[in-house]
Every structure is written in structure tokens, then in C-alpha cells.
Amino acid sequence: MVQVRRAYDCDVLVIGGGIVGLSTAYAVSRAAPGTRIAVLEKEPGPARHQTGRNSGVIHSGVYYRPGSLKARYAVRGAAEMVKFCAEYDVPHAVTGKLIVATERDELPRLHALAQRGRENGLAVRELGAAQIAEYEPEVEGLAAVHVGTTGICDFTAVARHLAEASGAEIRYGARVTRIDRRPDRGVAVLTASGDVVRGRVLVNCAGLHCDGIARLTGDEPGVRIVPFRGEYYELARPELVRGLVYPVPDPAFPFLGVHLTRGVDGGVHVGPNAVPALAREGYDRRTVRPRELAATLAWPGSWRLARRHWRYGAGELHRSLSKAAFTRAVRRLLPAVREEDLVPTAAGVRAQAVLRDGGLVDDFLIQRAPRAVHVLNAPSPAATASLPIGREVARRALAELAAQGR
Template sequence: MTAWDCDVLVIGGGIVGLSTAYAITRAAPGTRVIVLEKEAGPARHQTGRNSGVIHSGIYYPPGSLKARFAVEGAAELVKFCAEYDIPHETTGKLIVATDRAELPRLHALVQRGRENGIPVRELGPAQIMEYEPHVRGLAAIHVGTTGTCDYGAVANRLAGLATDAGTSVRYGEEVRAIGRRASAVAVRTASGSVVRAGALVNCAGLHCDRIAQLAGDDPGMRIVPFRGEYYELVPSRAPLVRGLVYPVPDPAFPFLGVHLTRGIDGRVHIGPNAVPALAREGYTWHTVRPDEFAATLAYPGAWRIARRHWRYGAGELRRSASKRAFTDAVRRLLPVVRTDDLVRAPAGVRAQAVLPDGTLVDDFLFAESARAVHVLNAPSPAATASLPIGREVARRALAALDG
């Protein structure tokens, strides 16, 4: 009998960490798993602060982890939600070109969608109005497999299923130190608790690079936090949008631009507008952590992003400062909207992995070392793809345990 408190220790109680714990219990019943989450409950950050979209996988290069995980994950997630009575809806979405310069990129998305096995339908202006009477564009594509769900409820269900299978999910346990030996990993939390495990899984999201460093590993990247700012339509104007409406994305930047999302609660979220966050959990401009902000400023990759994308960033900052400018961006898709139709909604923060040369990591990024697996980039569509991602991380974690 080992002296470990558990076989696998998962740091992070977001949807990826909980899906990993759940997948381990299914792949290797009897494996002792502990999940440490610093907040008082699950899914308090990226998982619980997004627009709730079930992504189809149409944007992602064929053969990429994003494409594979999104296509598999969307279908599995819908079945999971149906099985456990979690609110969800398959609404479909429109990707709309509003400028002639966007038409080649729109046609390229059609081809990409078909290569990824996603059903798409090309639409002209009149057909756009059949789906969304108030949306205007030169052309669009309809993606039928896109929808929405309550990701907080999904995370809660995953936590419950993992717990039922013997996992211990411990909230309010922030990791402060990690020690590693050939035979075990030991983690000390802010409460003074020490947990010894055969293998460590880092699913810490906004803090994943810091956790990797605590474990003695060089992640080769840093998290640069970007705040996604949202508005929503006032209730009387929510009927202007039936489902999901997206612009044609900018291929040079991994954010999808300001889009319209009717959630499962009937509210229409609009956004996100992506701006630098002044803290890893900086959900407003007033939330500043000087040590975290200074670390971002000191990172060469952050400066290289600024030089490379300053024009894009200037537009995002302008929309952050001016509700009228934000409304103008929305009006490209929804011309009837007025400034008074929009009210502020809660923001989210994206844990964007950035390489030292300023490259924004655009796919899932994993790193492994002795007795440790690090999830260093889990961008959208991580929530959609949480079930296959959990299986992939679980596979790696069990291999680290055996090794």
C-alpha cells in the first residue's frame, strides 16, 4: 500500500478539471482522485463566465485538436445534457458577411466545415432573413449543429458524477506549494493541508503557468489574460434575435468578434469585446493586481502581441470605453439596434497562452513531465469539448501514474 493520499490529484475545479476526474473514474474504476479548487464551488471563472455556446467546430483547421475535440464534444455534450436534464438547445447559428472583403473568408469556412464533417448551408440576403428577420448581410452560412447550454450546470453534474464514483472534490483549497520526488507529488494548500499523490494534473486555467512553475516545470509560455466584455439586449428587444449570429472572424486573431447569442434563459448576450485584463481574474477595469499586471508587462511575448496587433487592440479598447462604438459594431449585423437597447452584462476573462515570440497559442496545449500533466491552453471550444478533453487528459494522467 502506498503512502499517497490519492493516486491522481487534479488542480482546478473548472469544467476541464472536473471532466478529467470523471473520465479517470470511468477509465480506471477504483483510482483514487482528489480535486482541489480554490473557490467555494465549481466553475467560478472561465467555465461559468462565457456565453454558453455549444460550438460546432467549423472554425478550426482540419486535423487540429480543436477540430477533433469540438466535433466530438458537441455531439457528446448534447447527449450528456439530455441524459441529465441540463438546460440546452440546438439553435443553429449564422455566420454573416457584411462586407465584400469577407466573402472569400466565408467561402473558406464553408469548405473547412465540410472537411470537418459539419453540415453547412450557404445563404443569400433573403435567406438570412428567413432565419433572422432583423439581421442584414451580403451572404451567410447556417451551421445547424451549434447550440447553447448551461455550462455551470454541466460542471456541477460532472462534479457530482465524479464524487459518486469516489472522487473527493475539495473547495476553498488554493495551492501554494508543490514538491516532487521520484515516487510522489506533494501539494500544500493555503489552509495548511498537504496532499500526496502518485500523479498531478494541472487544470488551473488562468493560473496554469504558475502551477507548472510551482511544480518545477518550465511551461514555455505565459498566460496573458484578456477580458471579454458583454452587453445584453433589454428584455423588450430580445426578440430581435432568434438564435446565434456571428461575424466572419479575423484570421489573424483568435477571437471571434462581437456576436449575438440567445441563451437558454431567453436573454441575448452580445460580445465579447476583448481587452487586456489588469489581473488574471480582472473582470472590470477597477480590478487590478499590481504583481500580476507587472508580470504581464515584463513578459516579452506580451509586448510582441501589442506591436503585432495594436490596430486590432485599439478598436477593442475604443469599444470598451464607448458604448456607442460598441453599438456601432453590433449594428453591422443588427442595424435596428440602438444604444439604449444595450445594458452591461458580466464579463469573463480568457486565459490566453502566449509564447515568448508573441504567438497566441490557438490550439490545445499539453505538457508532460515526471508524474505531472499540465493543460496549458484550453481555449474555446474547451467547454464544448470538455468530455473528450477530459478523456485525453485522463489518459495522460493514468500513463503518468503508471510511469
């Protein structure tokens, strides 16, 4: 009998061409030169969703629970991202930011946030009301925290450079429709165009669709992605804001509230709010995908989340439907802003993993399975932390590759 050698197109097959998927490909190429890497991305280019539709902030790590992946990777990732941007000539700046308390009941939370920042190894400065004007003359508040290591960059440009530097074969326009995983045959992926790509190990970095890709692989992730649309405005008078200004966040939610962010292009983004999207890529109210909406509603965690936090959700929805209400939220920080100063601009969608009991997954979630690694929760600050996240995912992928007898 003649033994036929089974052919593989690559060793590591990454699904998703956002910043996490491309960071993973980059990390694999650095950790194990000679490893064949392929990336499948359904869009015609990289970073078309979460990576390219956010405030462009390099987060310092001040918000996140000490010891969590978010805290460790954001602190480490912020420094690495600045270094990467400098090396590849990507537009960026280290601006610092203010977190401002405008109500008395926010003062204990603001102080706790400063303490958390120090526990995470950050240099933070607590300011009184009069000191706020040193950084932002038009901003008013009772107190503030200044975090000097926060910055801004062009994450889409970062993703493009990661793609080039990884040496991976990147296939754009490759939407995955079926996955066949077998212990003795590796993983075969069928795309909508009819192509079959075979790899030894699959890495799922599909963002808004990561839970669906996990299930196509045959793994039950234990969470579902519930999409939240973040709506932004552009400030018509950008001279009102020098840098980055944030409210004190609600600790029950991973959302940071309506904030003001001067980007690398000199414009000032205002937002986002957070409202349920009616599609995984529902960037406006008109985009409804019944099958995706039905899947969200069929997940018990969606209903439990809604019952638990309906008051918060109602406030966010009100600001979505009423520009006047959104303006009032902004004026808490920036009293000089007028409704006509806010010009609608592109929205984003956050891929938030929700547990069956309605809990929001608070940290990055990475699961390893036979011949697969799934990244199941990587919203903000994942772009900031993408380099260390990529190394961790690459480490698990290479361990799986070794376990399968590469």
C-alpha cells in the same frame, strides 16, 4: 530497520474545478474504476471562471483548422455535450447559428469558412442576402453560412454534474500555494489553509493560473497566460434575435468578434470584445493586481504581441471605452439595435497562452511531465470539447501513473 509505507491521499490529484478539471476527474473514474481522485479548487464552488463566464455556446467546430485538437474535439465534443445534457437533464438546445458577412472583403473568408466546416465533417449551408431572413428577420448582411449543429447549454450545471458523477473528493476553498514533486515520493501540495494533499500524479487544469501551477511544480511551460477580458451586454429587446448570430472572424486571432447569443434562459448576450485584463481575474477595469500585471509585462511575448497587433487592440479598447462604438459594431449585424438596448452584464476573462515570440497558441496545449500533466491552453471551445479533452488528459495521467509503478 522498519520500512514505513508512504501514504498517498489519492492517485490522481487535479488542480482546478472548472469544466476541464472535472471532465478529467470524470474520465479517470470511467477509464480506471477504483482510482482515487481528488480535486482542489480555490473557489467555494465549481466553474467560477472561464466555464461560468462565457456565452454558453456549444460550438460546432466550423472555425478550427482541420486535424487540429480544437477541430476534432469540438466536433466530437458538441455531439457528446448534447447527449450529456440530455442524460443529466441540463438545460440545452441545438439552435444552429448564422455567420454573417457584412462587407465585400469578408465574402472570400466566409466561403473559406464554409469549406473548412465541410472538411471538419459539418453540414453547412451557404446563404445569399435574401435567405438570411429565413433564420433571422432583423439581421442584415451580404451573405451568410448556417451551421446546424451549434447549440447552447448551461456549462455550470454540466460542471456540477461532472463533479458528482466522477466520485472524486472535491475540496473547495483549497488555494494551492506550494508544490513539492519528487520521483520517489509523488507530489505533495500545500494549500493556503495549511493542508497538505499527497498524490501519485498531478493534473494541472488551473485555467487562468495554469502556467503558474506548472512553474510551482518545477516545469517550465514555455508559454505565459495573458488574460483578455471579454465584456458583454444583455439585449433589452431579446425579440430582435431568434438564435445565434456571429460576424466573420479575423483569421489572425482566436477571438470570434462581437456576436449575439440567445441563451437557455431566453436572454440575448451581446459580445464579447477582447481587451487586456490587468489581473488574471480582472473582470472589470478597476481590478488591478500589480504582481500579476508585472508578470505579464515581464514576458517578452506580451510586448511582441502588442507591437504586432496594436491596431486590432486599439479597436477593441475603443469599443470597451465607448458604448456608442460597441453599438456600431453590433449594428453591422443587427441594424435595429439602439444604444439604450444594450445593458451591461457580467464579463469574462480568456486565459490565452502566448509564446515567447508573441504568437498566440492556436490549439489546445497539453504537456506531460514526470508525475504531472499540464493543460496550458484551453480557452473556447474547451467547454464544448471538455469531454474529449478530459479523456485525453486522463489517458496521459493514467499512463504516467502506470509509468510510476502504481
